[in-house]
Amino acid sequence: xxxxxxxxxxxxxxxxxxxxxxxxxxxxxxxxxxxxxxxxxxxxxxxxxxxxxxxxxxxxxxxxxxxxxxxxxxxxxxxxxxxxxxxxxxxxxxxxxxxxxxxxxxxxxxxxxxxxxxxxxxxxxxxxxxxxxxxxxxxxxxxxxxxxxxxxxxxxxxxxxxxxxxxxxxxxxxxxxxxxxxxxxxxxxxxxxxxxxxxxxxxxxxxxxxxxxxxxxxxxxxxxxxxxxxxxxxxxxxxxxxxxxxxxxxxxxxxxxxxxxxxxxxxxxxxxxxxxxxxxxxxxxxxxxxxxxxxxxxxxxxxxxxxxxxxxxxxxxxxxxxxxxxxxxxxxxxxxxxxxxxxxxxxxxxxxxxxxxxxxxxxxxxxxxxxxxxxxxxxxxxxxxxxxxxxxxxxxxx
Numbered sequence: 001x002x003x004x005x006x007x008x009x010x011x012x013x014x015x016x017x018x019x020x021x022x023x024x025x026x027x028x029x030x031x032x033x034x035x036x037x038x039x040x041x042x043x044x045x046x047x048x049x050x051x052x053x054x055x056x057x058x059x060x061x062x063x064x065x066x067x068x069x070x071x072x073x074x075x076x077x078x079x080x081x082x083x084x085x086x087x088x089x090x091x092x093x094x095x096x097x098x099x100x101x102x103x104x105x106x107x108x109x110x111x112x113x114x115x116x117x118x119x120x121x122x123x124x125x126x127x128x129x130x131x132x133x134x135x136x137x138x139x140x141x142x143x144x145x146x147x148x149x150x151x152x153x154x155x156x157x158x159x160x161x162x163x164x165x166x167x168x169x170x171x172x173x174x175x176x177x178x179x180x181x182x183x184x185x186x187x188x189x190x191x192x193x194x195x196x197x198x199x200x201x202x203x204x205x206x207x208x209x210x211x212x213x214x215x216x217x218x219x220x221x222x223x224x225x226x227x228x229x230x231x232x233x234x235x236x237x238x239x240x241x242x243x244x245x246x247x248x249x250x251x252x253x254x255x256x257x258x259x260x261x262x263x264x265x266x267x268x269x270x271x272x273x274x275x276x277x278x279x280x281x282x283x284x285x286x287x288x289x290x291x292x293x294x295x296x297x298x299x300x301x302x303x304x305x306x307x308x309x310x311x312x313x314x315x316x317x318x319x320x321x322x323x324x325x326x327x328x329x330x331x332x333x334x335x336x337x338x339x340x341x342x343x344x345x346x347x348x349x350x351x352x353x354x355x356x357x358x359x360x361x362x363x364x365x366x367x368x369x370x371x372x373x374x375x376x377x378x379x380x381x382x383x384x385x386x387x388x389x390x391x392x393x394x395x396x397x398x
Contacts, residue, residue, distance in 0.1 A: 002069055009033040009076045010090050012107035013209040015195050016062045019103045025051065026106065036067065071360060079210050082184050084111045098228045100254070105207035105225065111183040112203030115176050115229055117351045120294060121151035121228050123251075125244040126160025126236035127269055132359055133324040134237035137261055139170075140164035141234060144287040146173025153178065153230045155222065156198065158188050160236045160244075169197050178226045179206040180218035205229075227251035233257040234284060238272030245272050248281070257293070261285045311349070314338060318346040322356055322366035329362050 002010070009030035014022060025035050028046040040060055047056045066072075076114035080162070087094050088107040096117055098104050108114070117122050122145050124138055138160045142152050146168035154161040155210065156177035167176035181187050183204045186195045198204060207220065207225065223246050227233055228311055234252040235258070239243040249256050258281040263270020277283055284290070321327070321335045333343050347364055359369045 001031070001071060002036070004031075004033065005086070007036055007074055009038060009079070009086055010072050010211070011042065011205075012086060012088065012105075012109070013075070014063065015208050016064060017059050019207070021047065021051070022106050023060060023104065028236055029162055035063075037356055038063075043220065048365070069396070075178065075211075076211070079109070082111070082210055084109055084210055084263075086110075086185050087114065095229055097230075097254075098225065101224060101228055107207070108225075109183045109206050110203055110210055111200045112216065113174075113176075114203060114205070115126065115151050115153065115174070119149065121173075121176075122290060123153040123230035123233045123247065124160065124164030124232065125154060125226065125247050127238050127239075127244065127272075128157050128159035128161075129269075130237050131269055132157040132326050132365055133340050134160060134261075135163040136324065136365075138236045139167040141236070141284075141287050142167025142175070143171045145290065146171035146175065148291050149173065151167060151176065151202070153226055155180070156187075156191060156204070158191065162191060162194055164236075165194055165198055165294050169194075169201055172201075174202045176202040176229070177204045178222050178229070179208070180184060180222045181206060181214040182206060182210040182212035184209050184210045185213065210313050215291045217245055220304065220369065223247040224250045227254055230256060230261060232257035232290060234261070234290070235273050235276060236261045237263065237269040237282075238276075239241045239268055242272045245276070248276060257282065259290060311353075314342050315346040315349050318343055319355060319366070322350070322364060324365060326359065326363040326365050330365070332364070 020085055025038075025043070025046060026032075029035050029038065032105040040206070043060060046060065080148070086107050087110055089099065089104055093114060094108070095114060122191040124142055124145075126134060127137060130138070144167075145154055150173070152164055152168035152173065152175040154164045154177065156162065156165060158178060165175050165177065177195070177198045179185070183206045186192050194386065205225070206212070207222070207356050220243060223243060227250045227296075229246050229249070233248055233256055235244045235248055251258055258276060260273040260276040261284050262277060264271050265274065282289075282293075282319070310350050317338065318332060321332055328345055329340065329347065330345075333340050336343065338346075347356060347358075350364075351358060355367055356364050
């Protein structure tokens, strides 16, 4: 005989049966235990007015093949050993933002914490195959939001998602990964370290039970959870067929604010975001835009002109040709007209001074925060440093 919590575990693990059907059965019958012990005729009476006989037959087979008490008990115990808990839709701490969804997940498998419903949350989403600029933008955005105690939500995928999580972790804030697999499954594998850090700093959430492998159809479904947990969605980079646009569409249906980072016209990774802007999304032109819309109190960084950094003429010239897009040493030689040795030495100096980064061998980009951390570099190339003092201002002043 199963315990009540094990019946719930079984019910929430029926992922081959869509959440809408499970919720329909839940409304008709009193409990997961009653659904577990349902007769075929009873299930047909509950579902046939809304679903075809073939669909009902598939549901019955899927439910029947999962009714193995010993396996359910074994899987439930394994879940607890992995440090994962099941939060059902009837639990008091289940996120309110998900309860209003027509296909609300019947439960969430959680490793770590749930987002705090009393605090603001923002989703950072975008392309897996992002540009250096997009990745850097997502990281700085996650850092800015988390620094203002905004919870950062994303899908722990490679690219923009991972960068948003990394920025939140760098700021020491709360961040939550919504997975398209079991909460014990690391996907993609290169995110192993990030997976562990997010679990400690916030939590990993999934509607799929432990051991569930990532499937293509899981990811569009998990996007409704990302949007449901968030007060607003920020799309950093996205193609026209990006899954991020699905998240934005779901968020729009849920009445959430949609922000998009403007991109260059014709750029593949900007087509989706620019289309969102055309259709009415709010343009994100500075990291503080979202905080301003929430009227947050933030810190202003003062610039002290007496603290300066001087660069020699050649290094200043090389720096002037660097921007947020990656450039090779060869390209910088052509644009600046300087000898390769001079360019290489200048790039080394710029890296040491924290003004340039080399994400890939022999490819460089400017490391400029878009606010007041470095100030403008021009003329005699004196770079103001960050001041120690700050004063509080309202978001509207940012």
